[in-house]
Amino acid sequence: MQPVGAVVPLKVDIAEKTFRSARGVSITALQDLSFEVRQGEFACLLGPSGCGKTTTLRILLGLDKDFSGSFQLPQGGSNRIAAVFQEPTLLPWRTVEQNVRLALPKSLRAKNLDGLFDTLGLAAMRSLYPAELSLGLARRAALARAFATEPAVLFLDEPFVSLDEQTAERLRHLLLTVWSARPTTALMVTHNLREALMLSDRIIVLAPRPTHVLGVFDVRLPRQHRNSQVMSDLLRSFHHRFPDVT
Amino acid sequence: MTASETDGTRDAPPSMSGRRSLATALAPALTVAVSLLGLCLLWNLAAGVWPSRAFPGPGQVWQVLLREAASGDLLYHLGVTLGRVAAAYIVAMIIGSVIGVLLGSYRRVDRFFNPWVILFLNIPALVVIVLGYIWFGLNEAAAIGAVAVNKIPNVVVTMREGARTLDPSYAEMATVYRFGRLDRIRHILLPQLQPHLAAASRSGIALIWKIVLVVELLGRSNGVGFQIHLYFQLFDVAAILAYTLAFVAVMLVIELLLVQPVERHATRWRRRPA
Numbered sequence: 001m002q003p004v005g006a007v008v009p010l011k012v013d014i015a016e017k018t019f020r021s022a023r024g025v026s027i028t029a030l031q032d033l034s035f036e037v038r039q040g041e042f043a044c045l046l047g048p049s050g051c052g053k054t055t056t057l058r059i060l061l062g063l064d065k066d067f068s069g070s071f072q073l074p075q076g077g078s079n080r081i082a083a084v085f086q087e088p089t090l091l092p093w094r095t096v097e098q099n100v101r102l103a104l105p106k107s108l109r110a111k112n113l114d115g116l117f118d119t120l121g122l123a124a125m126r127s128l129y130p131a132e133l134s135l136g137l138a139r140r141a142a143l144a145r146a147f148a149t150e151p152a153v154l155f156l157d158e159p160f161v162s163l164d165e166q167t168a169e170r171l172r173h174l175l176l177t178v179w180s181a182r183p184t185t186a187l188m189v190t191h192n193l194r195e196a197l198m199l200s201d202r203i204i205v206l207a208p209r210p211t212h213v214l215g216v217f218d219v220r221l222p223r224q225h226r227n228s229q230v231m232s233d234l235l236r237s238f239h240h241r242f243p244d245v246t
Numbered sequence: 247m248t249a250s251e252t253d254g255t256r257d258a259p260p261s262m263s264g265r266r267s268l269a270t271a272l273a274p275a276l277t278v279a280v281s282l283l284g285l286c287l288l289w290n291l292a293a294g295v296w297p298s299r300a301f302p303g304p305g306q307v308w309q310v311l312l313r314e315a316a317s318g319d320l321l322y323h324l325g326v327t328l329g330r331v332a333a334a335y336i337v338a339m340i341i342g343s344v345i346g347v348l349l350g351s352y353r354r355v356d357r358f359f360n361p362w363v364i365l366f367l368n369i370p371a372l373v374v375i376v377l378g379y380i381w382f383g384l385n386e387a388a389a390i391g392a393v394a395v396n397k398i399p400n401v402v403v404t405m406r407e408g409a410r411t412l413d414p415s416y417a418e419m420a421t422v423y424r425f426g427r428l429d430r431i432r433h434i435l436l437p438q439l440q441p442h443l444a445a446a447s448r449s450g451i452a453l454i455w456k457i458v459l460v461v462e463l464l465g466r467s468n469g470v471g472f473q474i475h476l477y478f479q480l481f482d483v484a485a486i487l488a489y490t491l492a493f494v495a496v497m498l499v500i501e502l503l504l505v506q507p508v509e510r511h512a513t514r515w516r517r518r519p520a
Contacts, residue, residue, distance in 0.1 A: 063418050083422045089415050093437040093515045102433055103423040129515040149423065 008075045010037040010060075010153055010185055015069035016210075017055060029055050030067070031210035037202065039074060040183045044196035046245070047206030053189040054086070056211070057157050060187070074153045074185045080105070082151035084159040088138035090130040090145075097126040100145045113148060119178055120144050136167040140174065147178050154179075156188035160195065172198060176223060193245070197234045198226060205242055217241060275502065302484040311488040319473075323489070324496060327462065327470040330386075331455045334393035338450060341394065342401025343443070347435070349402065350409025366399040371457050375464055384465045393457045400453065401446045408442030440512050447505065455497065 017030040029052045037043040045053050058064040060071055061083055073081060082103075090099045097117075101109055117123045120140045130138055139159060146154055159175075160168040172195060179186065190196050196203045203217040217238055221230060238245075286304050293303030314320035349356040349363070378392035416434050425434065436443070462471025470489050477485040 061418075061422050063421060080424070081422060083419075085415070085419070087415065089419045091416065091433060091437070093440075094433060102425070102429065105424070106426075131515065145423075 008072065009039055010074050010187065011072040012060065013069050013071060014056070014059060014067055017059065017067040028210040032212050035204045035213050035216065037185055037187055039185055041201045042179065042186045042199060043202045043204060044200040045187060045189045045204050045206060046193060046196045047191065047211065048208055049191050051206055051208045052211035053206065054157055057155055057189050061155060078150055078152050080149050080151045082146035082149045082154045084142050084146050084156040086157050086161060088130065088142040090138055090141055092130050095127050095129055096122060096141045099130070099141060100148050103145045103149055116144055116148055116178065120174055136163055136171065139163070139171060143175060143178065150182065151184060154184050154186040156186065158189055175199070193238065197231060197238065205245055215242060300483050302487065306484045307487045307491065310484045311492060314488060320492060323468060323470050323473050324492060326468045327458055327493060328496060330390055330458045330469065331451070333390045334397065334454050334458065335451060337390065337394040338397035338401055338454065339446065342398040342446070343405045346402040346405025347409040350406040356406070363399055363402055371396045371460065375461050379465045389461045389466060393454055393461055396457050397450055397454055401450060404442050404446040405439065408439045412438050444509055451497065455493070
């Protein structure tokens with residue numbers, strides 16, 4: 001295995017992405033969208049709902065190949081990518097543990113997952129089926145699946161939507177815990193500014209359709225120092241720079 | 247870091263005691279037994295009211311059954327027919343499922359081949375059997391092939407419906423995590439198709455064994471169909487019924503001991519109603 005330090009960033013340069021509706025009307029979703037995420041950095045794509053964040057992520061995940069432009073994924077270590085979708089997308093006919101192991105490459109299938117399951121509080125739920133889990137727990141299983149693969153880059157698509165604030169907050173802390181254990185280049189899509197300020201090193205602010213980058217907001221402060229006082233300061237300086245973004 | 251209290255499991259599966267699970271397993275079988283016994287009584291009554299060689303009672307049929315079983319004929323012919331049913335079933339399910347999933351996944355292919363499916367759906371079983379024997383000779387392959395061809399269009403239609411209900415988000419997850427081809431079939435495709443596979447199997451087995459009998463009657467020298475043809479010429483209704491009921495019993499045992507347990511295993515992940 002190569003050292004994790006190989007410095008190839010996540011580089012995105014999408015010239016245009018157009019949807020064609022059933023009636024033949026074409027809608028430009030993305031235009032000249034370019035940004036970069038450095039190696040080992042946690043970045044957020046922040047923008048209002050329906051502004052093409054998920055579209056961007058689908059392109060980067062290789063699920064949508066109908067666009068013009070290019071992107072480069074981080075290399076080094078494994079070249080695997082991992083994703084946490086808006087829905088947990090666990091296979092209902094496999095147990096939590098089988099769901100996690102199935103996502104692993106053959107060479108890692110037998111790997112010890114005790115630590116990961118313990119950290120995420122899933123140790124007692126390994127043999128349950130997804131239908132027996134609450135949404136919060138299913139989301140944790142989806143996180144476990146993503147981190148177990150030891151990816152070179154991790155994509156998260158609003159992984160904490162439709163959870164109550166308390167559960168979402170705990171999941172954010174859990175995400176930080178597992179992420180800090182093995183910092184991976186990560187790109188998370190969110191429309192929640194507070195969440196972005198709490199989690200990321202860099203916030204890429206998007207403008208509505210056709211989506212392009214409005215600006216980049218770097219948060220240089222280590223995460224453990226981001227208490228409520230610091231957070232409100234961050235919020236204020238963010239609003240100062242991007243007065244139109246809520 | 248520990249598990250939280252607020253988002254615990256919704257309902258942990260209750261640990262079932264051995265006795266209770268045994269009782270719940272036996273209850274359906276008991277109902278079936280009582281129901282069949284009632285039918286036998288009704289039959290006995292009717293045969294008593296109208297005694298005729300063309301309508302023997304259950305006692306007579308039982309005598310013939312014992313005689314045929316003792317001579318070994320019954321077991322031999324049942325085995326031969328069962329083998330043909332199994333072979334035709336496997337061939338029809340595999341070919342039908344592959345074609346059905348392809349048609350369900352690709353709209354254009356479906357549009358082109360849909361008339362073919364309708365055509366084959368409406369060709370009478372007898373025509374396929376006769377043509378099979380004429381073209382390929384009076385042999386085992388022609389017999390099994392003819393039965394399979396009769397069943398394939400039904401499987402295609404059911405599995406095409408199943409493929410249309412596939413959830414693309416699972417396929418996308420599999421793409422992102424780079425599932426291999428076999429893993430995709432085993433963990434993504436088949437579990438989603440399971441209800442449709444079960445439906446196709448259920449209707450398939452019943453249809454197939456009826457067609458196998460015709461195939462045997464027309465061009466084979468063994469099997470339940472051949473025996474029924476023989477006893478038809480001898481006008482031995484008791485023997486005809488004995489063979490028929492014996493085979494129905496075999497199918498019932500297969501349903502209870504094979505189909506239902508397999509189905510229970512395949513749907514173990516569904517949440518039981520509380």
